[in-house]
Amino acid sequence: xxxxxxxxxxxxxxxxxxxxxxxxxxxxxxxxxxxxxxxxxxxxxxxxxxxxxxxxxxxxxxxxxxxxxxxxx
Amino acid sequence: xxxxxxxxxxxxxxxxxxxxxxxxxxxxxxxxxxxxxxxxxxxxxxxxxxxxxxxxxxxxxxxxxxxxxxxxxxxxxxxxxxxxxxxxxxxxxxxxxxxxxxxxxxxxxxxxxxxxxxxxxxxxxxxxxxxxxxxxxxxxxxxx
Numbered sequence: 001x002x003x004x005x006x007x008x009x010x011x012x013x014x015x016x017x018x019x020x021x022x023x024x025x026x027x028x029x030x031x032x033x034x035x036x037x038x039x040x041x042x043x044x045x046x047x048x049x050x051x052x053x054x055x056x057x058x059x060x061x062x063x064x065x066x067x068x069x070x071x072x073x
Numbered sequence: 074x075x076x077x078x079x080x081x082x083x084x085x086x087x088x089x090x091x092x093x094x095x096x097x098x099x100x101x102x103x104x105x106x107x108x109x110x111x112x113x114x115x116x117x118x119x120x121x122x123x124x125x126x127x128x129x130x131x132x133x134x135x136x137x138x139x140x141x142x143x144x145x146x147x148x149x150x151x152x153x154x155x156x157x158x159x160x161x162x163x164x165x166x167x168x169x170x171x172x173x174x175x176x177x178x179x180x181x182x183x184x185x186x187x188x189x190x191x192x193x194x195x196x197x198x199x200x201x202x203x204x205x206x207x208x209x210x211x212x213x214x215x216x217x
Contacts, residue, residue, distance in 0.1 A: 008121045008191030009202035026216040040217035043210035048125035052212040066216070067123065069207035072149060072190030073107040073161040073181075 002062040004029070010038055010068055022046075023054045025064055043067045074131045075148035076122060080158035086148050090164055094144070099166040101173040105181055107161035109154055117155045117195040118203075126189045134180055143167035145180055149188075153195055187211055 002019050006012040012035070019025045022044065029035050044051050045065040046058070058064070075086070087104050094102070109118050131147065138145045147163040154160040163181060167173040186208050193200040 007123050007189065009193070009204075022216065029216055036217075040214045041209040042216065043213045044215045045126055048129065050126065050129075050210075050212060052215060054215060065123070065126070067126070067189055067210055068191065069204070069209045069213070070186070070188060070190055071192040071203055071207040072120070072184055072188040073192075 001060060002058050002064060004064045004066065006035075006038075006066045008068050008070075010035075010042075010066065019058050021054065021058060022051065022056045022064070025058070026054065029066075038066070038068055041069050074128060074146075076124065077148065077150055078152050079150060080154045081148055081150055081160065081162055083159045083162055086162055087164065090146050090166075094166050097144075097166065099144070099168060101167050101170040102164060103170075103173045103177045104164040105162065105177055106159050108159050109156045111156040113194065113196075115156065115194045115196055116198075117153045118160060119153045119193040119195050119200050120150055120160060121191040121193075122149065122151050123189040130188055134183070138165065138167075138176060138180075141167065141172050141176065143172050143176055145176065147184070149190065 001016045003014055003016050005014040017028050046056060047063050083106055134145050144166040150160040165173040165176045187210050192203040194203055
């Protein structure tokens with residue numbers, strides 16, 4: 001199982017799922033209509049490191065963070 | 074990197090940073106202060122921060138600055154920050170002014186674009202995500 005957490009204003013509790021790659025995570029998150037409006041503008045971190053490849057392999061215990069648009073300062 | 078709940082004590086922070094580097098032989102010290110403006114009837118801005126990714130982002134900038142013989146510093150607020158107080162300060166120390174002037178520009182702009190911090194307007198005690206002023210981080214849309 002991996003854990004997916006939703007940061008900042010998304011306002012959704014973390015979920016756990018079976019996923020071998022980030023592409024699997026994408027498929028499962030897109031089943032949630034409330035998330036689809038966020039996904040096209042969200043970045044992704046794997047265990048707190050930013051990632052850019054859908055084929056990134058996942059292992060048991062990994063933590064995927066979904067980061068919506070930012071505005072510090 | 075320093076994170077505080079509520080507004081920043083800018084004079085204390087800048088003074089301490091200056092004292093810390095008093096004998097480091099840097100010729101230039103360029104501070105930046107972000108102050109909350111009163112506009113659109115807001116009482117305050119409020120901030121969420123994801124510290125693990127923010128720390129890695131900042132570590133990357135420290136390495137970049139070190140390659141130029143410089144040092145970058147920053148402090149940011151978590152939670153509510155009333156209008157006319159400060160939520161963000163940063164600074165660059167460098168041997169000569171040119172590096173510091175250029176680095177503070179790049180650092181603050183990249184901060185706005187890629188630091189994992191979320192801003193909310195506070196109106197009538199309610200937090201409203203500042204969606205229209207927010208920027209998708211590099212690599213956004215990967216899971217869409």
